[in-house]
Amino acid sequence: MAMIRLTPALALGQGLYYLATGVWPLLSMRTFEAVTGPKADRWLVKTVGVLVAVIGAALTMAGRRGRVAPEAVAIAAGSAAGLAAIDTVYPVKGRISKIYLLDAVVEVALVAGWALAVARAGGARRSRATPVARRAGIA
Numbered sequence: 001m002a003m004i005r006l007t008p009a010l011a012l013g014q015g016l017y018y019l020a021t022g023v024w025p026l027l028s029m030r031t032f033e034a035v036t037g038p039k040a041d042r043w044l045v046k047t048v049g050v051l052v053a054v055i056g057a058a059l060t061m062a063g064r065r066g067r068v069a070p071e072a073v074a075i076a077a078g079s080a081a082g083l084a085a086i087d088t089v090y091p092v093k094g095r096i097s098k099i100y101l102l103d104a105v106v107e108v109a110l111v112a113g114w115a116l117a118v119a120r121a122g123g124a125r126r127s128r129a130t131p132v133a134r135r136a137g138i139a
Contacts (some may be wrong), residue, residue, distance in 0.1 A: 007073060007117045012063025014076055014110050018056025021103075025049045037097035055079050077114035080107045 005120075025032040025045045032045070059076055062068045083117050085106035087100040 007068040007114070007121075008066045009065045010110070010117055011059045011068045011072065011076060012111045014080065015056045015058070015060030015063055017106065018036035018052050018079075019060060020056075022049045022051070022053025022056050022136070026053070036099055052079075052083075073114060073118065077111055077118075080114070083107045084111060 025042075026049050029039075029042060029045070033039060055075060058071060059068075062072045084104050087104035087107060090096045091098045091100045091104075
């Protein structure tokens, strides 16, 4: 898979969002809990925060560089899909605050953005292929 060139802005936006939301509980658990509700396992909140922040840092670097590798796209879309699922299932079950449903909306939008970017990149590659290559099934 070639480098997807339509994605730097999406990577930068998701990266900055993940950096901010990832470091928030590390910098101020008090304000994080004021918005998201009390947490039984603060160490787990901090662990997730570190991981989300690291993903955010990597996506921010890729976006600023203007080149987003397919592996970064997979991490970006996969992490957004996973967080969307968690942010949807557990508020409905009453395990976490309903405020997480707002984050689910953001995560679903990110997944949709990545799906669109990948589809457009695939279409752009196919349109550059020669008719012979398309007929041969190698484009």
